Amino acid sequence: MKDETLVFGIRAVMEAIISGKTIDKLFIQKGLHGELSKELWKQIKENGISFSYVPIEKLNRLTRKNHQGVVAFISPIEFHNLENLVLDVIESGETPLFLILDQLSDVRNFGAIIRTAECTGVHGIIIQKKGGAPVSADTIKTSAGAIFNIPICKVDHIKDAIFYLQGSGITVIAATEKAKGTIYDLNLTNPTAIIMGSEGKGISNSVLKLVDEQAKLPMHGEIASLNVSVACGVFLYETIRQRL
Known part of the structure; x- marks a missing residue:
C-alpha cells in the first residue's frame, strides 16, 4: 500500500477520524494505554470504527517511524450509502x-x-x-x-x-x-x-x-x-x- 494512505501516531489517527476520513484498517498495539489513547478510544467508539489488536512487531513492519502503537490505513475512495x-x-x-x-x-x-x-x-x-x-x-x-x-x-x-x-x-x-x-x-x-x-x-x-x-x-x-x-x-x- 502506498505511503500516503498510511497514518501513524495516536494524534494523527485521531485527526483522520475527526476529519471524516474513511479508515480502511486500524491496527492497535496490545496493551496500549495513557491519557492520549483514552481520547483515541473515545473517537473509535463514537464513530464505530473497526480495529484489530496486533503485537508491536506487526506495527514495526508497517512503519519504522514512531507509531506510538497505532497505525491506520486511509481509504483512497469515499464509500457510498x-x-x-x-x-x-x-x-x-x-x-x-x-x-x-x-x-x-x-x-x-x-x-x-x-x-x-x-x-x-x-x-x-x-x-x-x-x-x-x-x-x-x-x-x-x-x-x-x-x-x-x-x-x-x-x-x-x-x-x-x-x-x-x-x-x-x-x-x-x-x-x-x-x-x-x-x-x-x-x-x-x-x-x-x-x-x-x-x-x-x-x-x-x-x-x-x-x-x-x-x-x-x-x-x-x-x-x-x-x-x-x-x-x-x-x-x-x-x-x-x-x-x-
Missing part, C-alpha cells in the same frame, strides 16, 4: 444490477472484479466492513482506475444488505458451485444482485440461506472451480447478453 444508491438507481429508470462480495480476501481479485463490473454497467459493489479485502494501492492498480468510476458501499453485515435489496424488489442470486441449476437457467433481465464468495470458502452458508436463487457455472475440466474474478465476469456478461 447503500440505501441512497439503490433509490437513485431505481429512480433513474434503469434496471438495477448490483454485485455483493462475501468476504473476498485477495486485493487483486477485488481489483479485477471492480474493473469488470465497471465495464458491464454494474450500479454498485457491496462489501462488508470486516473481513474483506481492503481498497489498497494494488486494488486500484488492478482495477485500472475503474474503482473511481463505480460506487462501492460498505455495510456492517451482508445479510442486512440482502434484506434491503430484496425489500427494494431486487432479486438476489448466489453464484455457487453448490447450486443445482446453472447460470443459463436464470432470468437476469429483472433487477438483480449477484453474490460472489471468497476464494477459499465461497459464499457462507448463512448467506446462502437468504438468497432468492442459486446458480453455478457448468464445468467440464478436472479442476472444480474458476478464479472468482473470472467467474464473476461470466455472470456479469451473461447478464449483459440477456439484457441487450
Whole structure:
C-alpha cells in the first residue's frame, strides 16, 4: 500500500477520524494505554470504527517511524450509502444490477472484479466492513482506475444488505458451485444482485440461506472451480447478453 494512505501516531489517527476520513484498517498495539489513547478510544467508539489488536512487531513492519502503537490505513475512495444508491438507481429508470462480495480476501481479485463490473454497467459493489479485502494501492492498480468510476458501499453485515435489496424488489442470486441449476437457467433481465464468495470458502452458508436463487457455472475440466474474478465476469456478461 502506498505511503500516503498510511497514518501513524495516536494524534494523527485521531485527526483522520475527526476529519471524516474513511479508515480502511486500524491496527492497535496490545496493551496500549495513557491519557492520549483514552481520547483515541473515545473517537473509535463514537464513530464505530473497526480495529484489530496486533503485537508491536506487526506495527514495526508497517512503519519504522514512531507509531506510538497505532497505525491506520486511509481509504483512497469515499464509500457510498447503500440505501441512497439503490433509490437513485431505481429512480433513474434503469434496471438495477448490483454485485455483493462475501468476504473476498485477495486485493487483486477485488481489483479485477471492480474493473469488470465497471465495464458491464454494474450500479454498485457491496462489501462488508470486516473481513474483506481492503481498497489498497494494488486494488486500484488492478482495477485500472475503474474503482473511481463505480460506487462501492460498505455495510456492517451482508445479510442486512440482502434484506434491503430484496425489500427494494431486487432479486438476489448466489453464484455457487453448490447450486443445482446453472447460470443459463436464470432470468437476469429483472433487477438483480449477484453474490460472489471468497476464494477459499465461497459464499457462507448463512448467506446462502437468504438468497432468492442459486446458480453455478457448468464445468467440464478436472479442476472444480474458476478464479472468482473470472467467474464473476461470466455472470456479469451473461447478464449483459440477456439484457441487450
